Amino acid sequence: MGLRNIGGIDIEFQECREFFGQNLGIVADISCGTGIFSRRLALLQQCEQIIALDYSEAMLGQLQQQMQLEGISPSQITIIRGDVAALPFTPNSLDAVYSGAAMHCWPDATQGLRNIYQALRSGGKLFATTFLQPLPSIVFRFFTPDELPQMAIAAGFHPDCVQLETRGVYGIIKCVK
Numbered sequence: 001m002g003l004r005n006i007g008g009i010d011i012e013f014q015e016c017r018e019f020f021g022q023n024l025g026i027v028a029d030i031s032c033g034t035g036i037f038s039r040r041l042a043l044l045q046q047c048e049q050i051i052a053l054d055y056s057e058a059m060l061g062q063l064q065q066q067m068q069l070e071g072i073s074p075s076q077i078t079i080i081r082g083d084v085a086a087l088p089f090t091p092n093s094l095d096a097v098y099s100g101a102a103m104h105c106w107p108d109a110t111q112g113l114r115n116i117y118q119a120l121r122s123g124g125k126l127f128a129t130t131f132l133q134p135l136p137s138i139v140f141r142f143f144t145p146d147e148l149p150q151m152a153i154a155a156g157f158h159p160d161c162v163q164l165e166t167r168g169v170y171g172i173i174k175c176v177k
């Protein structure tokens with residue numbers, strides 16, 4: 001599991017579910033990769049709609065293969081090849097967004113958060129994780145713990161509605177619009 005959240009994706013998934021609450025509605029997994037979050041969510045069968053978006057066709061191909069292996073039908077997850085810099089969502093349309101281990105990959109993380117903020121409905125929730133300095137920013141841009149909430153606030157979230165947790169070099173922000 002490397003540097004990811006202690007306990008790995010299962011613990012992270014549980015924490016995210018607790019944060020999102022009971023009425024899941026329309027949930028987007030932005031930068032879904034192979035869909036380690038969306039596939040777990042689909043198996044719960046508690047969402048009105050799950051949207052898995054990633055820039056990489058290769059990742060989305062693996063997501064589709066994994067869905068087949070796990071018996072998840074294409075109707076359970078809407079797969080979109082897209083860029084967080086230009087999200088294809090109607091403003092105020094999403095109930096929740098998960099974005100796991102991805103913000104450090106985005107060319108402009110604040111703009112990505114701003115686009116997510118706009119896509120969330122009022123009361124909608126964002127659970128996002130990323131890696132922190134002192135990891136060196138050679139290929140990716142790693143953040144300081146202070147930067148993460150500031151970026152979320154610059155994206156539009158109210159300061160009282162932004163929570164940061166750090167676990168070593170793993171950072172989690174939980175925001176409510």
Ligand SMILES: C[S@@+](CC[C@H](N)C(=O)[O-])C[C@H]1O[C@@H](n2cnc3c(N)ncnc32)[C@H](O)[C@@H]1O
Pocket residue numbers: 030031032033034035036053054055056059082083084085099100101102105106107
């Ligand atoms: C480290 S992976 C994390 C994948 C998945 N969320 C997980 O937790 O396993 C980062 C993902 O961000 C995606 N990504 C990078 N830049 C992106 C962009 N501009 N828009 C959307 N996705 C992007 C990559 O294709 C990759 O799948």
